[in-house]
Amino acid sequence: MTILRSFNVPTVPVKNLSGNSSVHPALAGITGILMSAAGLPVCLTRPPKLVLHPPPVSKSDVKPVPGLGHSCRKTTKKQTRKGKTTEEVVKKYLQKVRTAPEEDCTICMEALRGPSGYKGGESVGRLAQCGHQYHLQCLVAMYNNGNQDGSLQCPTCKTIYGVKTGNQPPGKMEYHVIPHSLPGHPDCKTIRIVYNIPPGIQGPEHPNPGKPFTARGFPRHCYLPDSDKGRKVLRLLLTAWDRRLVFSVGTSSTTGESDTAIWNEVHHKTEFGSNLTGHGYPDPGHLDNVLDELKAQGISEEEEEQ
Numbered sequence: 414m415t416i417l418r419s420f421n422v423p424t425v426p427v428k429n430l431s432g433n434s435s436v437h438p439a440l441a442g443i444t445g446i447l448m449s450a451a452g453l454p455v456c457l458t459r460p461p462k463l464v465l466h467p468p469p470v471s472k473s474d475v476k477p478v479p480g481l482g483h484s485c486r487k488t489t490k491k492q493t494r495k496g497k498t499t500e501e502v503v504k505k506y507l508q509k510v511r512t513a514p515e516e517d518c519t520i521c522m523e524a525l526r527g528p529s530g531y532k533g534g535e536s537v538g539r540l541a542q543c544g545h546q547y548h549l550q551c552l553v554a555m556y557n558n559g560n561q562d563g564s565l566q567c568p569t570c571k572t573i574y575g576v577k578t579g580n581q582p583p584g585k586m587e588y589h590v591i592p593h594s595l596p597g598h599p600d601c602k603t604i605r606i607v608y609n610i611p612p613g614i615q616g617p618e619h620p621n622p623g624k625p626f627t628a629r630g631f632p633r634h635c636y637l638p639d640s641d642k643g644r645k646v647l648r649l650l651l652t653a654w655d656r657r658l659v660f661s662v663g664t665s666s667t668t669g670e671s672d673t674a675i676w677n678e679v680h681h682k683t684e685f686g687s688n689l690t691g692h693g694y695p696d697p698g699h700l701d702n703v704l705d706e707l708k709a710q711g712i713s714e715e716e717e718e719q
Contacts, residue, residue, distance in 0.1 A: 466634055467593045467603070467685045476590040478604055478644060486586045486654055499561070503552045506565050506574040507538030510546055519569055520551035540565075543572040560618055564711070573711035580618040581657035582626065582674055584610035588647060590639050596686065597695025598638035604647055606635040606681070610660060610674050619662045621672055626662050628674040635681040642700050645714065649707045653679060658710050679706045 477484055497505075513525040518537075521530025528535050529548035536549040545567050556565060564575030587607040595603050609632040615624050637643040653659050661677040664670065680703060684693030707713065 465684055467591060467605075470591045470593075474592045478588055478590055478639070478647060480644065481588070481647065481651070484587055484589050486651060488581060488583055488586075488654065488657055497563075499553050499556050500549070502563055503549065503556055503565060504538070506541055507549070507552070508541050510537045510539050513537040514546065518546075518548045518551055520547055520555060523548075540567055540572070540574065542574065543567050543570050545569045571709060576656065577658070577711040578656045579658040579661060579677060580616070581654075581660045581677070582610050582613055582619075582628070582662060584608065584631075584660070586651070586654045586659075588651075593685075595636060595638055595694040596688070597697065598640065598643075601643075602639040603685075604637040604639050604643055606637070606647070606650070608633045608635065608659070612674075615662055615672070624672055626672045626674060627670065629665075629668070629670070631674070633681075633683060634685075635683055636685055636694070637682070637700075638694075646700055646703050646707075649704070649712050649714070650679070652712050653707060653710060656710075656712070658712070679703060679710065 516525055517523060518525050518529065523530045525537050525546060525548065529550040531550045531554040534548060534550035537546055538549050538552070539546045552565065555568065560578060560580060562578040564573060564577045566573050566577065589605060590602050591605050593603050594601065610628045612626060612628045615622050615626050637646055650659065658677055659679060660674050662672065663675050665673050665675050682692055682694060682699060684690050687693050688695060
């Protein structure tokens with residue numbers, strides 16, 4: 414017969430994290446202190462504090478970003494483009510191809526020397542800058558399924574022709590300098606960007622026109638170092654905002670909620686004094702990564718100078 418024995422584990426006084434009073438081991442887990450199997454105290458340090466926003470800043474300490482003038486940008490609803498037909502827009506970026514190569518169109522996956530999988534047209538064009546070739550009707554179908562903003566993006570290499578715009582809902586972007594330094598950038602102050610997008614009704618450029626969309630977590634505070642490169646990133650983010658490319662309407666990758674305002678492939682740092690979530694500093698590669706993401710949207714310093 415199995416005999417069960419009870420063992421008396423000696424009580425070891427341990428300190429409460431909030432003061433000097435003793436806590437019984439049975440309650441130690443509540444205070445962040447666990448007892449090992451041998452009855453010895455194992456102290457766990459208090460987890461680092463998550464700091465999303467900087468300490469309060471008085472209005473007199475908030476300064477404009479040098480060289481960037483006004484500190485507020487607003488966007489409105491998409492302006493309807495009139496005039497050119499879809500085929501006219503697409504042909505603007507194409508060169509004629511007399512003899513199509515013996516390969517497939519990567520849009521419809523049919524042979525370039527045969528009819529398009531869309532409407533059966535056989536015309537083939539070469540995109541002027543990158544040289545990739547497609548059926549004309551395939552490019553027309555792709556354009557009609559997009560934002561129809563007068564720009565075209567090569568589906569193979571992502572080269573952008575024209576000026577790409579997005580479907581960002583109406584809202585406001587504010588930016589200014591605050592007298593605090595970000596981790597990893599001790600020698601400069603901080604640029605704070607505040608995005609504010611209210612909930613509303615989806616327009617014709619959105620996934621479900623006429624249906625309401627939500628806007629969770631606004632206003633959203635984001636941070637850049639007030640350095641030469643940080644100000645460069647801000648200038649390009651302003652262009653992205655004006656082109657409605659910072660946010661979109663879709664399904665949130667974090668909550669799964671559909672028909673809501675979401676980030677649009679340009680990462681921002683929303684955590685101020687730590688990097689526990691991965692959305693803070695220090696992050697030595699962040700500014701370069703953002704520049705690459707903006708370039709993928711057709712926004713670069715070289716493009717701005719043209």
